[in-house]
Every structure is written in C-alpha cells, then in structure tokens.
Amino acid sequence: MSTAVANKYTSTQFTFEQLKGRVTVPPFQRRLVWSKQQKKEFIETLSKGFPFGSVLIYKYEEDTMVSLIDGLQRFSTIMDYEKNPQEYIDITEEIDLLVSVLTANYPGDLTAKILNSIKKDIKGLIKDIISKQNVEPMLLFDTMNRHEELSQYLDSTQLRETVHIQHQITSKKSNYLKVNEIIIPTVEFLGDVSELSEVFENLNKGGKKLSKYQVFAAQWYRNTITLNDMKNNKNILEEIIKRYELLDRQREIKIEDFSPEKMREEKVINLSELCYALGKLIIKESSVFFNHKKEDGLEDLANEIGYSTMGIIFGIDNKKLYSIEKYIARLQDAKFLNDLLNTIFKIFRNINDHFKQYLKVPIQEENYENKKITNFKFLSYFADLWTRYFSITPDNQIIDRSSSGDISYSKTIENLIFYYIMDSVKGNWGNAGDSRLNLYYLDQTRNYLNKPQKKDFEDAIAIWWQERISNPSIQFDDNSKMIMTIYYNLDKSNSGLKIGRNYDFEHLIARNKIKDIYKNLILPMGTLGNMMFLDSNINRSKKELNLYNQISSGESINKTYIDFAFYPEENLINRLENLIHIKHENLQAEVTQFVTQRGDKIIEKLIFNLYK
Known part of the structure; x- marks a missing residue:
C-alpha cells in the first residue's frame, strides 16, 4: 500500500505591491536574459489581464524577507515597467495625431526626412510625459512651444487639440496597467533548504537551461567561509564584490545580504562565491588564453574554471562537482585557503608563461593565437601538474614537489606546447571534455610527463x-x-x-x-x-x-x-x-x-x- 507524500509547497496570490517590499533575490539567480520585445510582450499580457506563470519564493528561518527563487524575469520586468512605463506603452497613434495637428496649416512642403525628424522629436516629448507622475494639462503644448524645431509649426489655434492629445496620452498610461494591483500567482516552497537546487533545476527545465554551477550556488548558499586579510583572500573577496555590484546594476533588484562595506568588514563568503572568484582570478592569471574575453561575459567561464579547479584539487569527478561541499571544513581555514590559492595561481602562471612565448602574435599589443584552446584542455594542464607535483596532508599542509632537485616539473611544462599542437590538429577535446579531463587527475592514464615521440x-x-x-x-x-x-x-x-x-x-x-x-x-x-x-x-x-x-x-x-x-x-x-x-x-x-x-x-x- 503506497503512502501519499505531503506537499512541500503552498499556492497563493499576492499583489505586486505586497511582494515588492519583502522580496530579495538570492545570488544564485541567473542574469536577465529577456529581450526588450519579450519584456514588452509580457507587460502587454498583464495589461490584458491574462494569466501568467507563478513565481517561487522561500523564507529562510531566520529571515524576515522572502527570497525569490524563480520568476526573476517576470518580477524584474514589472519593476522596470513601474520605473519606465514609457518604454512599454505604444504611442504610435498619438504621434501620428500630433504630427497631423502640427503640420495641418504649414504652408510649405515637408519632405520625408523633415517629417521623420518631427516624429522623432514628438516621440521624445510624449515618452517624457508618460515617465512623469503628475503633469500640468498644458505641458505638451508649452514644451513644444519652447522646442527649437517644433515651435515653428505651432500656433495658439492648436492649443485645444494638443491638450486633448495630452489627456489621451495620460489616460492611456493610467488605464494601461495598474502596477500595484497586479495579481501575482505565488508558490512558497516549504521543504528543506538543501532541496532548493533540485526545485530550481526542475522549474527551469522547460526554459533557458540552468547551469550546474547555478544549481550548486543554490545548494551552497549557506556554506560560509570567513576570510582573513592575506593577499589572496582579499583578492577573492574583491572579485565577489565586483560581481555583485555588476549584477545589482543590471537587475535593479536588491541582491540578498549584499553590501560592499559589510562584506569587507565581515569577510564572509560562501562556497559558490569562492569557486566563482577562484575562476575569475585564474582567468586573470591566464591572459594567453582568455585576454580576448569581455568582462561582462565571464560569469559562466569563471564558474566552469573555478569549480573544475576545486574539483581537481580534491580529486572529484568533474561530473560530480556537488561533492566539493564535503570539503568546506578545510576551506574554512583561512590561512590554508590563502596558501592553496597561492599554489594554484603559481601553477597557472607557469602554464601561462610557457604558452606566452609560443602563441604571442607579432603585434605591439598583447594578443595571442589561442582559438584552439578549450576550457577542459586548459584545465588538463593544471590537473596533471597538480596531481603529479602537489598534495594536501590531513592537517592542511600543502606539499610542493615542484621546486625540488627533480626537474620533472619544468620538463612537464615544456612538453605542453607539443600536446597543444597535437590535440589541436587531431581535434581532441571537442566533445566530452569533462570525461577526458578526469583521465589526467582521477584515472591518471594520461599525462604530459613525456614529450610525444617525434614520429x-x-x-x-x-x-x-x-x-x-x-x-x-x-x-x-x-x-x-x-x-x-x-x-x-x-x-x-x-x-x-x-x-x-x-x-x-x-x-x-x-x-x-x-x-x-x-x-x-x-x-x-x-x-x-x-x-x-x-x-x-x-x-x-x-x-x-x-x-x-x-x-x-x-x-x-x-x-x-x-x-x-x-x-x-x-x-x-x-x-x-x-x-x-x-x-x-x-x-x-x-x-x-x-x-x-x-x-x-x-x-x-x-x-x-x-x-x-
């Protein structure tokens, strides 16, 4: 006899006004990806009173605010409409009406270029009126009368019609969408916080694919690490702060528990933030491979490099990176973490310096012929060097065998260019790169210790x-x-x-x-x-x-x-x-x-x- 499983959620409805004052966005939410057209279409759906998908919220035990787990696109679009309604309301009819009024009595011929210029100026004035909360009845007429270009077409006989058009504009805005009264279907998850990543992943299966790193971030949000003032720890902290400042500017929604001043004072980060910042700093150390990447496009790359590097450090299958969480206690030792980061960056600098001498394009600026690298191919160099020449003792001491009398470390690095060329012309690392990467530090069936045979x-x-x-x-x-x-x-x-x-x-x-x-x-x-x-x-x-x-x-x-x-x-x-x-x-x-x-x-x- 089967036993019914109790629901771990409740369904209810809130107005936008009720939600907006008590919702925060956890850092694991993905960035905004809706286009302007998609946002306009969503607001149009709301203006017609049509139903739309629910948002998911979760209340952590010690918090007064609720966290927005899913529905960022919808919620932030409503917030954007509240702030910038002029970007959503169709004013084509009002523009044409006003152009007709202005040009009706003009004695000369108007070319298409002049008419387009008039329409552009009028569009700007109407959008400005829509953006204001309260407007005087004659604002549109007065503004056009002061306008250098539009004033030449305007006279007092057009006042009545202009005031009427302004009233039509403000009425359209007022009736289009009453933001605070929008009814938002809301699901509140009641299960354990450890289940959030699975819930989030399932909710997003039908939409934009959620990366595994974003899922880990949901899982590890409360696994905290307290940093110290040592150089690498400080650099990690600053990368996280810069990340959230960028996301905050893009979202225009409060990011949960984020204050640069507070972060610098408390020096507390979580495991997912550490992995991201690690990846970002590795990218900075590896200019030969990543100097062409734009700053605002590094989020996914930094996650993949950072999480994978941490997996290599602790000998975790790249397909099972969720196991990194088991090593949180070690990473909470701030001095060990600083020493570990120092070793990681040393290895990546050595790799970068090696390839710099071969891949530098002969131009004055720093530019490299690096299109044949893949992320996992790049990580395999680190994996082989770390596994072969470094280890961590049970009491968090890092054993470094790269500087001993044995010259194998430097020889291994010297061999990398040979494998870089061979892998490139053979098309290796194209698919299943994570499985191939595992061979260099788990199975250890592949390595760069010996130079390929010349034949x-x-x-x-x-x-x-x-x-x-x-x-x-x-x-x-x-x-x-x-x-x-x-x-x-x-x-x-x-x-x-x-x-x-x-x-x-x-x-x-x-x-x-x-x-x-x-x-x-x-x-x-x-x-x-x-x-x-x-x-x-x-x-x-x-x-x-x-x-x-x-x-x-x-x-x-x-x-x-x-x-x-x-x-x-x-x-x-x-x-x-x-x-x-x-x-x-x-x-x-x-x-x-x-x-x-x-x-x-x-x-x-x-x-x-x-x-x-």
Whole structure:
C-alpha cells in the first residue's frame, strides 16, 4: 500500500505591491536574459489581464524577507515597467495625431526626412510625459512651444487639440496597467533548504537551461567561509564584490545580504562565491588564453574554471562537482585557503608563461593565437601538474614537489606546447571534455610527463595537413594560424620581423586573385602554404601585388624575411599569378603543388626547431 507524500509547497496570490517590499533575490539567480520585445510582450499580457506563470519564493528561518527563487524575469520586468512605463506603452497613434495637428496649416512642403525628424522629436516629448507622475494639462503644448524645431509649426489655434492629445496620452498610461494591483500567482516552497537546487533545476527545465554551477550556488548558499586579510583572500573577496555590484546594476533588484562595506568588514563568503572568484582570478592569471574575453561575459567561464579547479584539487569527478561541499571544513581555514590559492595561481602562471612565448602574435599589443584552446584542455594542464607535483596532508599542509632537485616539473611544462599542437590538429577535446579531463587527475592514464615521440607528432600534423590541402579554402583556419604563429616564435631572431611593428596574417597569392575560382578548382588557398605574416603598413598598400612588385614600387622588404617565410622566387610567383589570370589548364596542379610544398617546408622546420 503506497503512502501519499505531503506537499512541500503552498499556492497563493499576492499583489505586486505586497511582494515588492519583502522580496530579495538570492545570488544564485541567473542574469536577465529577456529581450526588450519579450519584456514588452509580457507587460502587454498583464495589461490584458491574462494569466501568467507563478513565481517561487522561500523564507529562510531566520529571515524576515522572502527570497525569490524563480520568476526573476517576470518580477524584474514589472519593476522596470513601474520605473519606465514609457518604454512599454505604444504611442504610435498619438504621434501620428500630433504630427497631423502640427503640420495641418504649414504652408510649405515637408519632405520625408523633415517629417521623420518631427516624429522623432514628438516621440521624445510624449515618452517624457508618460515617465512623469503628475503633469500640468498644458505641458505638451508649452514644451513644444519652447522646442527649437517644433515651435515653428505651432500656433495658439492648436492649443485645444494638443491638450486633448495630452489627456489621451495620460489616460492611456493610467488605464494601461495598474502596477500595484497586479495579481501575482505565488508558490512558497516549504521543504528543506538543501532541496532548493533540485526545485530550481526542475522549474527551469522547460526554459533557458540552468547551469550546474547555478544549481550548486543554490545548494551552497549557506556554506560560509570567513576570510582573513592575506593577499589572496582579499583578492577573492574583491572579485565577489565586483560581481555583485555588476549584477545589482543590471537587475535593479536588491541582491540578498549584499553590501560592499559589510562584506569587507565581515569577510564572509560562501562556497559558490569562492569557486566563482577562484575562476575569475585564474582567468586573470591566464591572459594567453582568455585576454580576448569581455568582462561582462565571464560569469559562466569563471564558474566552469573555478569549480573544475576545486574539483581537481580534491580529486572529484568533474561530473560530480556537488561533492566539493564535503570539503568546506578545510576551506574554512583561512590561512590554508590563502596558501592553496597561492599554489594554484603559481601553477597557472607557469602554464601561462610557457604558452606566452609560443602563441604571442607579432603585434605591439598583447594578443595571442589561442582559438584552439578549450576550457577542459586548459584545465588538463593544471590537473596533471597538480596531481603529479602537489598534495594536501590531513592537517592542511600543502606539499610542493615542484621546486625540488627533480626537474620533472619544468620538463612537464615544456612538453605542453607539443600536446597543444597535437590535440589541436587531431581535434581532441571537442566533445566530452569533462570525461577526458578526469583521465589526467582521477584515472591518471594520461599525462604530459613525456614529450610525444617525434614520429607520432609528425604523423598527427601530416594527417591534418593532407586533409587541409585536399579541400578548397580561402579563409585561414585556426590550426594554420596557430602553427604559423608558433613557427615564427620559435626562431624570432631569424624571422626578419621587426620589433615594435604590427603584422597581419596575409595571403601570399592575393585573395582577390583566387576568390572566384578556388572552390571549383579545389584550391587550398586558406591554408598554411598560402599564409604569411606581413607588416600591417605594407599590407594596407599591398592589395593584389606580390612582394616583388612592392619592392619595385619603393617598399623595403629584407631578404631574411623572404627566406624565413619561404616566399617563392620572383619568376615562380609571377608564373603562378599569370596562370591564375589566364585560367591556364595547369593552374590547379601547379598552384596546389606550390601551396603543398611551401606548407611542407614550414611544418618540417617547425618540427625541427621544436625537437632540436
């Protein structure tokens, strides 16, 4: 006989006025993702009195406020309407009426451009009236009368009609939506706080997918850590404060228990905040891989890097990161936490410094050819180094074997560029990256301890290269750009590139010469064999010229640069360009042969310099 399970929730209704004064938003809520159109459509639904989905609230035992667990989009949109009704109410009819009144008696002809300008000015005035709480009956007329452009169309005979239109506008606002009277269907969850993450996840299955990190944040909201004034602890705290300041500005809703001054005074954070801030600081230490990321797009990346790093530290399967919570007691030791962070950042700095020497693009600003990295591939470098050379004792002491007489740590780091290239050309880390990452610190069946055998390395690049030259292309692929960048960085002194100058990836045989024929003739023109670094100043004037044409026109290009780039002799490049121009029957064979052989030379020299 089955036993009925008691409901863990109640359903009721509150007006918006009743809710808005007692609702806070927990930090684990996701950011606003509704577009302006979606927000307008929701407000229109409310204005028609139609039903809408309920919000979920939860009251923590010691709190007087209730927390908004689900329904942020709806609740914040209503708040935004209350603050900015002019952004939601359709005023097309009123604009057209007012334009008609203003221009009815105008003696001259009005062009479409002038009419559009009048409509734009009127729209601004009407929106301003809607935004105000109380307006004088003649405000619209008086404002237009003072307006530099609109006043030339206005006279006293239009007063009555203008006042009438203003009344129509204010009436529309008044009748459109009475915000405080909106009835909000509300579900209050009565279960245990530990169940909130599961509830939140289930509620969001039909909408925008909730990340596992947001679910963990719901679960760990009350797992607190008290920091001290040591450097890394302070940096963690500041990253969390900056995060909430940004979210607070975006949401315009109070974030639960957030005050920068209070946080700095109390120094109390929770486990999910620690993981986020850890990820953010790792990103800062890893400019080679993440310097192109915009600040406002780092939320998900920081979570993935931070949580995964913490999983590696404590030997937790990346698919079971919820187990990090078991180690909260260790992380509550502020000195240990500071020492742990110091070690983590040291490892990531070492990784970053290693790749900086290979992936720096030859331009003045800090820019790196990093498109072939994935988050889990990046984390695997840390995972292998941490697991092999560091450990934590039962009494929270960090054992560091990286600085001993054994040079394996530095050798392991030196090997990373080989695996970076091999994984990139083989397409590893594309799918199931979390499972592959586990192999480097749980199973420990993969590692970077030994340099790949030269034959294996050569074969991996050869297979990739054969595939590239067998297909038509004109856009440079990321692997070709990566290899070219590493090729130049391996022998900078002999590359012919000038320090302090900017260089672009450029087609050796100009793109414009082959853009209409490369597909039909299966020409691999977007590959390593037709790529070079070219001084940006020369590139702007190059157009369809080859370098010998530019030299004859006065440009200075040194022989070292020509030789290092395996740039073809003048008679060969002129012959190839002529074959393309006249569409010779040998065009496909000779151009493909040239691209292939030049790419072969670059690859051969790259491998030689890596393994010498």
